Amino acid sequence: MASNRTFTMIKPDAVEKGHIGGILNMITEGGFRIVAMKLTQLTVADAQKFYAVHAERPFFGELVEFMTRGPIVAAILEKDNAVEDFRALIGATNPAEAAEGTIRKKYATSIGENAVHGSDSDENAAIEGAFHFAGREMF
Ligand code: RTP
Ligand code: MG
16 A cells, blocks of 8 residues: 655755745645655765665766755655655656646756655655654654
């Protein structure tokens, strides 16, 4: 059975541009309930661990630099079929390929600086959420 929670980050580019409110509005209008949320900043070690699956990719250094350059909003979201439905709401990694009505279509500027993260599996959603939040911070 699909889990009903996913994990998201509003990335540094979107925070810098003042899009926290607009993105949270699209998330709640999309039917997701906020279970946990905070403004925080990834350390280099955090970002390397978070994106370890991409460690061998040519863009890894750029990705770590980008994700650590300023604050992010980390949040756990709840909805039926959360992981898949949230990936649909954020749209394709490359905003040039993102569908109309998606968060990346509206707020992302490039394949690298693409405004939001969404977990890609139930297992990763649980790992990523637990990385940022203690049980008493989830509601
Ligand atoms: P995310 O993990 O952040 O939700 O993004 P995603 O699943 O849509 O994409 P993924 O393949 O997991 O890539 C992770 C992040 O790495 C950056 N990226 N840059 N320059 C490039 O070609 C490139 N490709 C990926 C993006 O920030 C992407 O979201
Ligand atoms: Mg990914």
